[in-house]
Amino acid sequence: MNLERLTADLQGLLEPEDVLTAQEDLASYDAPARYEAGRAAAVVRPRTVDGVSKVMGYCVSRGVRLVPQGANTGLVAGSTADGSGTQVVLSLERLRTPLRVDPANRTARVGAGVRLSALNQALEPHGLFLPIDLGADPTLGGMAATNTGGARFIRYGDMRRHVLGLQVVLPDRQGSVVELKGGLRKDNTGLDLRQLFVGSCGALGVITEVEVEVHPRPRQTAAALIALANPDAALPLLQFMEREAGELLTAFEGMSRAAFAAALAHAPALRNPFPGGPPPYAVLVELSTARSPQGGDAPLGQVLEAILAAWLETAEADAIDVLVGAPEPLWAIRHAISEGLRAKGQVIGFDLAFRRSDLPAFRDAALDRLGRQFPAVEICDFGHIGDGGVHFNLVAPRPGLPDAGLKALRTCVYELAVGQFGGSFSGEHGLGRANLESYRAYTPDLVRELAGGVQNVFSEAPIGAVDFVGLFREQA
């Protein structure tokens, strides 16, 4: 379709300034956080659900390929146009109303374009927060569409667990607007279609409003960094913490020696907390509670100290050092890992997840296999091991691996992680173009057929006509 005609039509549906086509205006919509930039034909930014509906109906009718985008903070090429220059980015960033807190229901309803930080700001006066903890500041629509997880998953779960209601616009010729459940915690009245949209990356339609359950803000937080002599000691420590800290446990993060060292090397302001240097494996544990300290109660830091002291008495405790301290400096080390790895060389990232019980065996097998097949590549794994998530990131010395080597490396890791250990090739980042190949390789045929069939139910667009709509459908 002619770009001028398309632009004029979209401007006619909305306001002229709602449609961007100038190269400099498109740049930020084309440039994602950590992967290659795309090239959109245009960006449309409706201000209302009605505007989204009009754009959707038009694009479906004309076969214009749409890519929905929130804050463009995703990591799997799910929110940017491909390189063809023919797709239109549908930005939801201007859907910033409603932003309505219902403190008695402990919920909030927001437009899809509301940012996590803006929601938490609105929740703060009520002593509430949305406990999805991420490195980025995504929109709530994007969080629902990709089912974000994060560092406090072990206590609070993923976005799915918090979504009580959605408003969506379907990819049909009318751009039908559908409400899927309201602000009810309990509503067991048929197929829960809302669940399909959570984590579907826009493949079934575009989320325009989100209602979430929120939680009392923690009033006390305590953290500890534990240096383990042996990575295998992490799992028994996790079980001990769950048993003894119970509902207080809010994070359990693992860091390999290489990841830990990279963080410290990259951020000189971070002091190495362990005199002997980065340990073979480190665990960051966080406890938190919404309760304020009562007279007579031990402060949370003392509680954590007592639990760890008891753990040190056990036979399984293979510890070099235990450091209970203020959470921020300890998290700073954990958060510096990603940048630290990028400073080291070419990062080949994997967002894997496993049964927790499989973590040690997978790690051993991966070290062995990669050490033999890819000796130049350093394994710098870290992650939310309390929920089985591993950012199994590898670093190749610059200039990095050639494409064929990269492909062989990816295949090797996925074969081991997914094929042999039954793990996930995308624990929390979602699908998107980056993971389509893995989706096809590791999803059983029948499941893919069912997913494609379900997508057909929601979409009138022909396969490939609306890009994200083609995600689960395959040409025969």
Next chain:
Amino acid sequence: MNLERLTADLQGLLEPEDVLTAQEDLASYDAPARYEAGRAAAVVRPRTVDGVSKVMGYCVSRGVRLVPQGANTGLVAGSTADGSGTQVVLSLERLRTPLRVDPANRTARVGAGVRLSALNQALEPHGLFLPIDLGADPTLGGMAATNTGGARFIRYGDMRRHVLGLQVVLPDRQGSVVELKGGLRKDNTGLDLRQLFVGSCGALGVITEVEVEVHPRPRQTAAALIALANPDAALPLLQFMEREAGELLTAFEGMSRAAFAAALAHAPALRNPFPGGPPPYAVLVELSTARSPQGGDAPLGQVLEAILAAWLETAEADAIDVLVGAPEPLWAIRHAISEGLRAKGQVIGFDLAFRRSDLPAFRDAALDRLGRQFPAVEICDFGHIGDGGVHFNLVAPRPGLPDAGLKALRTCVYELAVGQFGGSFSGEHGLGRANLESYRAYTPDLVRELAGGVQNVFSEAPIGAVDFVGLFREQA
């Protein structure tokens, strides 16, 4: 189809003793917990997934109408045959393997026929439990298929939150067996079809294995019964408890004066804890923690006392009496309500759910409207108000209302609860024949169309041919 032929065919597919047709053998499968008995043509009880698959393929091919059944503890006519005598009950009760606990992953994988009590028994040595707390002892397959909630929902959520994996048999001619996700907490790799099966009442297929996340068992529990001068004081108390008890809060149950009085009257062993008689409204609060009491920590009962003492200082506290005590006797009152109401007269039960913020206004409106239109009927509401759930049960003096009156009463309550207040007509009991009329009345046309379309994707059976399969599909 000829019953003898059907029986012979089914016996040929399984073992002869796996198929029941004698009236006395069918009785317990036909008689549900609390509604009218059905009449099955036969009951098949496969011992393996392979057996389920064979039965399914046969029945879909021949148009035999199947009704899946777990422990038959449901309340909405979802697990029994209708009165036609032509449907076959597919009992999953013999699928009692696997029963496998993975303590390091904090999960368990079980056959659909494993009972909740059996699972918890297997979990106990590991200090774990499945925290779905119900009056009945259902099978895990039934719990997943109906997405059970229960009394500890406010802390632990519903069954959906715990299902990490399902094995299902689809209603197609092959009786296809599909694995939907494994024991992973994080697996963001496409449409989460597993979610569709949770709460679908068998409409998309039969669940044969379930994998659930489980939790550390509480080591301390404390409870209090609070007599309120005014039902409207319950909501501010709930907010206060969430703020001050935070993650310790595991139950927040409300009881109207009539419900409370009925429980005491029916169970003479229960002492009335309040000298002034049943209060206008009573709240049962429970705290629990997986932590064992540490030296210096206040016992949980004292924590609860301190929180309630602080609440009594607030302006909102409209309390007659506060009683902190052992949990069991206090729960005994709450659990005696259902029987107590049945002893009083004809119970017309409603399993409603609301935004918590709507609870007071709904209650006022219902009291007003029913008081005028149905003066003989007594409102004996109680429920899990911490999550917005209300067992809005009404009692009519014996011999009870005539059918027309019953219908008018139901319509009146649903119009108010669902039509006006946006509540749910089935908060936790699920669909089933009992709620099909409400499903049609209160589900938007487009949502019903989408649900029917989704069901078509999973089923090859013609509409009406396999009974549960027709649930969301409607004749044009």
